[in-house]
Amino acid sequence: MSKGLKVFFMILLAFSLIMTGCSDSSTSGDANEGSEDSGDVSIAENGDPLGKYDPVIEATFVRSVDETLKLLEGETVKDNVWLDYYRDELGINVKYEWIAPVGDQFDQKMNVTLASGDIPEFINVTPTQLKQLVDADMVMDLSKIYEGYAAPLTKEVLTADGTGPFDAATIDGKLFGLPNIDSSIDRAHFIWVRTDWLEKLGLPEPKTMDDVLKISEAFAKQDPDSNGKNDTTGLAVTKDLWDGYAGLTGFFNGYHAYPNIWIKDDGGKLVYGSIQPEMKKALKALQDMFKDGQIDKEFGVKPGGKVAEDPASGKNGLHFGQQWTSLWPLQSNRDQDSSAQWKAFPLVSVDNQPARPQITLGTTSWWAVKKGVKHPEAIVKMFNGFVEKNWGETAEFDKYYLPEGAEGTWKMSPPTPSPPMKNLEAFLSIREAVDNGTTDQLTGEAKVVYDRVKSHEDGDQTMWGWERIYGADGVFGIMKEYKDKDLFMRNEFNGAPTATMTQKQATLEQLQNEVFTKIILGSADISTFDKFVKDWKALGGEQITKEVNGWYKSIK
Template sequence: MKRNKAAALMLSLGLILTMAACSDGNGNGTGNGGKDTGAAASDPTNAPAATGNDADASAPADPLGKYDPPIEVTAVRGITEGTKFADGEAIDNNVWSKAYENELGVKVKYLWTTPSAQYDQKLNIAIASDDLPDITPVSASQLKRLVEDDGLEDLTSLYEQYGSELTKNILSQDGGNAMKSATFDGKLYGLPNMTSGLGQSHVLWVRTDWLKKLGLPEPKTMDDLLKTAEAFAKQDPDGNQKADTYGLGITKDIFGFYAGMEGFFNGFHAYPNTWVKDASGKLTYGSVAPETKTALQKLQELYKNGILDKEYGTKDATKVSEAANGGKLGLFYGYFWNVGWLQDGKNTDPAMEWKPLPIVSADDQPAKAQVPFAISTYYVVKKGAKHPEAAVKLLNFDYEKLWGKTAEPNVYNANNGIGIFEYALLYGEAPRKNLDAHLHVVEALNANDPSKLNPEEKGYYDSLVAYRGGDNKMWGNALMYGPEGSLSVIDGYAKNGGIVDDAYFGAPTQGMTDNEATLQKLQLETFTRIIMGGSIDEFDKFAAQWNDLGGSTITGEVNDWQASR
């Protein structure tokens, strides 16, 4: 599931930073350590908590109150590849599971776990068999299916009654779209795994020591970028007298978090894989827009001229990062934290320098970075679960221990190269957490006063001070959270209206469920053929096929959704 992919990416970052996230400054008070004052825990027999049908939603409830006696909830989950545990620990025996039981009075019993790659398949079988646990992480399409099958608890009043101030703050920071995406006919059926769409917009990563060596300025336009990419490919920037460098990185998937082409396409005002409004206000799919054809034609030219790796079609993000670390690549688009994957190269070659820049435009209109709808996972409660409010309280607890006033980053987030946050049953973070951390850290650096920083921010501050003192191992942090870091680029997007949000954030439509896999496969195959030298006219054929194979139906459904809002 994408939830686990996101977690894996965060783990990669955490391993580099060797520090963890903590409070976002909007925390709520801690639990009182005694009995929950709400309906569920006041019953010593552990009778089912009052549901939305018969609970007084205004009744007092302690969001972090401990169940006494303890309760048990069942769950299932995927395990991200590479997840590490300390000696003697496991997914059902670790700091999180112990804290759930000792501090919240909730024992989590996993009915099954599976590698993340097999999670969807196994969960779909469980859904078809009506064999769900109390709490389940699901995708948007699975959420919709379970709602239609009347298989989930209505969490509306439970969220209002038990949700902590911190939880409600985090889940509302995107303007409410995350919660709306989990709401059907006015009823809340899932708790979104909150994350940042803005943090998934692209910046342009440029190897600046190569710019200096070749006497080139930082690229400010698409023409500048193309000239720079050609120079990096053909003017021997590594000085080894061999034609073994590439100008612009690209992965076999074409789009993605590292060396994806979203930022490049955005420079041509194309927004692939995103729903955008046309001049009439109707929603259209960016992948079939004429601007996308223009961007593809330019990539075809770059491939033909040796600016792109001729073997890119076989290389994933990891392989591209190896080329960048190995001194064979000088430009790529990607997320703000991609510098974390460049730290090994910096350690090997201290003279290597990269800089994050805003995406560049192909004309006189400013480029705008596309921002995806970031929610891909929801936590749902099986209809008839004995304690449906426990899911809300577990999420409160997770947020408090990760980002609240009593957060302990070294205990609950990451330590000694281990991503401890991965063990939490529910997860999420404020959409602006990293951006706000950058702003607070820069303010503290300017004032030489870190006293107002929370523990996470203080860790970044300390790492920047260490980098300025000569510790190159903190270089990656400086290029994210520092004054000219990648988060400053994203801050510029946000302040200057330089973003294009995905305009569709509803549940997958029937057309998407039926046809999305086919359409994505068609797109990747067609775009790859065009880039590698196929006729650009294939794009027009692709657009027609996309409509015929379900795209037209999806477009109608998406616009019906917009009209109904």
């Protein structure tokens, strides 16, 4: 984002704060009516999770769309199998107040909508936005509605990722948002290595951090692409440092450092991972690698999309990343050079303690309901419907999730809570079926994925990326190992952003990333880290730590 845009956003946010304050007073009449209405709601605290409204009720939403959507012939965002289902089976007529493309555009439009106080009945928000809405008294307490209307399967799915997803939307003991749950474990990092280069240079597979450093050095200096030119880099790094592709999270985890998350210290208190002494060692190692020419000299200005050109053109063979990097950008490397082979390895450690991959909450948005809505439980019913039609007993996966010839049909449902372990489970059922020779009995997502893996085994190179994830030595094999050994290092703080966090977090993050980048570039000495720790605490970190620990005590 350019500087101008950033300034603009700050102004926008400032305005939105003022405006939510103003609109509060102007709509207080409505709000009062609303609380009376929600009194009515308590009459129907228990109900049929999939009961149909008669007559059909109207529910307003806003939504995002993305470029990659491919719907079946005749379907549109406003008229499709999901909206038909909600209308015909549940009696809920979904109406969109506006639609915007996913990303920046959606966020901007959303900010304006929130600021103008004219929100739809059901709204999908981030924790920060939820907090704003709660402070402005615009959304209602959903605790009872959830208890009364959620189907058993829905509860099972929503609680499968621990209490984190609910903690984040609980303010003063009231549940204000239903988690649009998504996988946390899928965010763990791995080491992706180009194995045909390993073989060429006679290097072992990475077992320790030392091996990784050696691989990086060899890939940078021993001309792995044999073109006689010194044009390869060791470790790929993006300017944003924490990306899912070529981020550094996995590298730090190898040094038992956990940047950006809250971890428990020996005394049982929560501390911020980025300021722990373990970070220093890892930063020093990166600084040495940079000095040695193993990291792209220009990494400080290259976003992920630009860094991705290196592996694609065969100039890089090592990065830390999530399970999907074989689909992008590594698939482009395979397209260009069919002899290129990549493999994911578990994170490695500097000592004899195992490296623990850190994960944050995969759920990034929550469904809130505007005060005064007649049928707030409609959203819970839609949750029930979505889970039931995709993973329940009456599931019609081929109709609702991924119909043949379409892509992203499941996204046409406004709420999209997905079982957090579904990808791992798909992998496990594929492997089991392959071992038992029962692949023809696979159903649902596992079948779709298996067909892709199979078509790669039959020679389709464009499906290579899928085979690297779900194949016999695919990433999810390692994911299972992570899970079985209980290695995940979870972010212990899942609450709504605290007061100081809302004010200072962005500044502190920027400070952190600047200092880390400077240290890696060598323009700041490693001792700058100590100064950063002091600055971090002084600039609000100390206060945030207090607030976070206050929250931690409150949920125990």
